[in-house]
Amino acid sequence: MTLEQQITTLAKAAVKALYNVDAEDSQIQLQKTRPEFEGNITLVVFPFVKTARKAPQVVGDEIGNWLLGNGEGLIARFNAVQGFLNLVIDDAFWVKQLEAIDADDNYGRFQSPITHHQSPIGAQPLMMVEYSSPNTNKPLHLGHVRNNLLGYSIAQIQEANGWKVVKTNIVNDRGIHICKSMLAWLKFGNGETPETSGKKGDHLIGDYYVRFDKEYKAQITELTAQGMDEETAKREAPLMQEAQEMLRKWEAGDPEVRALWEKMNSWVYAGFDETYRRLGVSFDKIYYESNTYLEGKSEVEKGLASGQFYRREDGSVWADLTRDGLDEKLLLRSDGTSVYMTQDIGTAKLRFRDFPIDKMVYVVGNEQEYHFKVLSILLDRLGFPFGKELVHFSYGMVELPNGKMKSREGTVVDADDLMDKMVEDAKEISKDKVNTLQGITEDEANEIARKVGLGALKYFMLKVDPRKNMLFNPAESIDFNGNTGPFIQYTYARIRSVLRKAGEREEKDGEILETRGLDPKELALIQRLTEYPAAVRTAGEEFSPAVICNYAYALACDFNSFYHDLSILNEPDAHKRALRLLLASNVAKVLRSAFALLGIEMPERM
């Protein structure tokens, strides 16, 4: 039972005994005691002031005294200040908490989600998390990085919350945008390959996507100069015509187009795999739109047959969503080709055929909120039970100082370049630390720089509220000081160093712990450790890695303050030394666990 639960029970008994009030849980308002007052936990007494017909100060004192007399030693002292009852919890309680944390190898992990009704009793419910979902026409950029980091972290967090999680990726490997790259490569590529150019496959393809856009724009300019209006020019430009023709050929299974498509996609996948590996993200099941779009088409046909959708005179198929307060939505183009929505319907169907999914989560940017609103309705209308329940985990955009990134205009921060830069910076900074890193090999140094550089990047992106847009300024390097990944990694490395030294000195496990006269810094640390499971729950409910970041930062701050003020190994009192060692070791354990939820690795030294 947590401290909050115990105090809640006691507080209810107190107001019942004192004022004959049957308090609701919601009336027992507990908060952490502010540092300027003595105490660990604070009961807000305002909710009882009215019924007690006494001044807040009096009510505070009365409840405080009752708790002191009936708390079975849990409460050591109290002070009441203007309606706030600050409770000092007995040291022995905290030491017991620490021992319990130490004994729990899965501290902060839960057996099952808080509430779940669909699954049979006892079965672990399954959550599928879709993230990444790249197009195979360009390399990954900073926006994808945010998506990948969020998706991976959300999966870890939900797993810790008791879900069985299947991480999935839908690769957008077909469509007009792919044809654009292919066409540009055919026309201007001179047979260039990753091998001949030395370029990573995804970057090579991306270059041709940009090339297409450049040539296409030139054609538009030319046509409008000849007097054509811009709309028509965009439609009639030869390159666009050819790209559309290529898409039709692709859908018709034209062997040449398919062969080219497979070759170019394989280059891209090799590139993506490398980027994913470096980012540290992975998938349990990958879907390809080239395999799911036909399924989507057939679902749309079924919907057409059952009267859910309708066909216009030009042959295009639409859904009328006006009764849901939305617009009409295109599902199949007049030439019969499918659109994004069609594919998503097919993908959803296959996924639910493949897995007993209880909850489907799409990690996709907030610019697609409308799309998922529509998808949810369409799936529901087509008779899929999961339609209504789907979760669009909608995150904010990454913006540059001068606005949004635009891949076609080349104003993107490339994922590979950014990772290179971060690791380089980490390496550079670590050069000043030769004294602490002496004696390590070049490989070890590189490995530390990799972990720290990536840690800085990941923490930077995960610490902000996922729903909000965030700013990235390429001109300013990502910090390694302050509220950053490296700060927390450093805290961990410090602890590991102390623990290594303790091992060398044969500090014994099982030494009796000091249980009285805890230093405020020790106590604050233990209390912070006890808050970890709640942070994991909140992060899960809110789909927010930022909650974990904030928690880990607070824990690291508490530890550094403790570390600065109190000596661990040089403490002469063996009982105190044992307590501090145990404390340090569990701080390291929780920091490591928290960072694992973020997908950030810990260096043993740095």
Add this chain to the structure above:
RNA sequence: GGUCCGGUAGCUCAGCUGGAUAGAGCAACAGCCUUCUAAGCUGUGGGUCUCGGGUUCGAAUCCCGACCGGAUCACCA
């Protein structure tokens, strides 16, 4: 125009299910390394929580209305 999201220190962000004097980091300034890793610790300065109403013992937080910024409403994805 409809819908959705945001507006907190010079900058980047916490806090938002109502609670005590609104917090961090960066940047600036001043201290702390013969002692467990100074990527650290301590301190100083910095605020009309966009504005105006309302709800109440109490509002950055909830409600209403403005203003500003962003997204979206495609035979794009």
